[in-house]
Amino acid sequence: FKLSNSGEAVVSTQSTGALEARSIVNLQMGHLFGAFCDINHAVKLHPTPTMLTNRGVIHQYMGESMNAMTDFRTALEADPTYSLAYFNAANLYFNLRLFEKALRYYDEAVKNCTEDESAVLNRAIARVMLRDYVGAMEDFHTAISLNPFAAHSYFNRGNLHLTLGNNAEAEEDFRKALSLQPKDSASFTQLAVALGRQFRKDEALENYRKSIKLAEG
Secondary structure, eight states: OOOOOOSSSSTTTOOOHHHHHHHHHHHHHHHHHHHHHHHHHHHHHOOOOHHHHHHHHHHHTTTHHHHHHHHHHHHHHOOTOOOOHHHHHHHHHHHOHHHHHHHHHHHHHHHHHHOOEEEEEEEEHHHTTTTOHHHHHHHHHHHHHHHHTTTHHHHHHHHHHHHHHHHHHHHHHHHHHHSTTTTOOOHHHHHHHHHHHTTTTHHHHHHHHHHHHHHHH
16 A cells, blocks of 8 residues: 655745745655754744644654654644644654554544545555455545545555455556556556456466566666
């Protein structure tokens, strides 16, 4: 299953928006120290739930799980309906393999933002890990209805179909995933598995070859 250094720009020290923006750019570039310095300064100037959650995410990237959770919880104390803080806290628990806790936070994220496809999708994967296959399938259906153009949603639902022995349905989902993301070697591999389980060996071998070719670049 698939579960979202300092810069050179001159930024006003009083502009929390600019600090936050530069922090995000630094994070995207892999400059964790610069990202943390900027967002930490922004939090000191204006400790909103958004700023606290963003700092928590950077703590998480830095491997500081306890500090990350402290920021997420502080954000939720300030705004108990802030779905993004629930979502990121859930992701943290998921990565720590604390799936029951992750599920509770995903529930809150979805409750406070019913249109959040990512929260619904991640909750589905948490449910898979807890062997709640019925609930997981419902969430995968919902995630796809919210965003029918996300290849990873079909890929994940296809994997659940494989787990349940629904090989024809799995094939359909992996083909849909490949129609949206044609160069995904993992989808070719899983499609081959679904075809092999339907005794379509020649088709399975062809898709394994495609997967290997893509993986080798």
